[in-house]
Amino acid sequence: MDIIIRPELQSDYFENEDVTREAFWNLHVPGCNEHFLVHKLREHQDYLQDLSFVAIHQNKIIGNIFYAKSHVINEQNIQLDTLTFGPVSVIPQYQRKGVGSALIKHTVEIAKNGKSPGIIIYGHPYNYCKHGFKSSKDYNISTAEGKFPYSLLVLELQKDVFKDHQWKYYESDVYNIGEAEAEEYDKKFAPKVKEYKFSQEEFYMACRAFLE
Numbered sequence: 396m397d398i399i400i401r402p403e404l405q406s407d408y409f410e411n412e413d414v415t416r417e418a419f420w421n422l423h424v425p426g427c428n429e430h431f432l433v434h435k436l437r438e439h440q441d442y443l444q445d446l447s448f449v450a451i452h453q454n455k456i457i458g459n460i461f462y463a464k465s466h467v468i469n470e471q472n473i474q475l476d477t478l479t480f481g482p483v484s485v486i487p488q489y490q491r492k493g494v495g496s497a498l499i500k501h502t503v504e505i506a507k508n509g510k511s512p513g514i515i516i517y518g519h520p521y522n523y524c525k526h527g528f529k530s531s532k533d534y535n536i537s538t539a540e541g542k543f544p545y546s547l548l549v550l551e552l553q554k555d556v557f558k559d560h561q562w563k564y565y566e567s568d569v570y571n572i573g574e575a576e577a578e579e580y581d582k583k584f585a586p587k588v589k590e591y592k593f594s595q596e597e598f599y600m601a602c603r604a605f606l607e
């Protein structure tokens with residue numbers, strides 16, 4: 396699909412937040428907070444504007460990616476400043492056409508030319524391992540609580556930079572969104588019905604398939 400990737404302009408802000416809202420609406424919970432996260436992130440000290448981009452198709456924003464600063468600290472108290480992306484969003488009718496991959500590839504290439512040792516995210520391995528991300532366990536990078544969740548993924552940008560140490564990952568506090576604030580902010584957008592995407596039966600079947 397024919398797309399242009401370019402930095403976000405101030406005049407894009409509302410349209411772009413709506414793209415994020417469309418991508419996440421009812422995806423994990425009824426409604427979503429990710430468009431409010433985008434709004435908060437832009438004003439936050441950890442925002443990385445130089446790595447945040449939009450994808451344009453026929454003069455319309457159809458996807459976006461946002462980055463924030465994060466860091467890891469090892470057992471000797473040495474800190475490395477890492478990168479984290481999220482949210483990354485593509486409007487549902489344009490999904491599975493390569494837009495999300497193009498946004499990730501574009502920004503990873505820029506990041507490779509920078510000084511950061513790696514990109515660390517929480518995400519589904521299915522979406523990100525194809526872009527070179529590996530389990531955080533492979534690099535001995537845990538959460539602050541010492542856990543290695545399935546969703547904690549790392550893309551090393553400098554070879555062996557994490558080797559021979561044990562690291563703890565800290566993401567920006569911008570990702571802690573207040574529900575009430577988000578709910579209030581959502582009133583700026585066109586009303587949409589909040590609902591569970593899956594019926595109880597579908598949810599039950601998915602759990603069964605996972606456990607068996």
Ligand SMILES: CC(C)(COP(=O)(O)OP(=O)(O)OC[C@H]1O[C@@H](n2cnc3c(N)ncnc32)[C@H](O)[C@@H]1OP(=O)(O)O)[C@@H](O)C(=O)NCCC(=O)NCCS
Binds near residue numbers: 493525
């Ligand atoms: C996750 C998300 C950003 C991925 O974006 P996307 O544009 O759908 O991703 P891509 O099209 O690049 O890749 C998805 C699939 O489409 C396939 N694809 C790529 N180009 C294609 C094309 N021209 N025709 C058909 N399929 C194509 C890819 O191979 C990939 O296939 P796979 O699922 O078998 O690996 C998007 O689906 C989204 O916004 N989801 C909701 C929000 C979300 O979950 N965000 C991530 C968490 S922050």
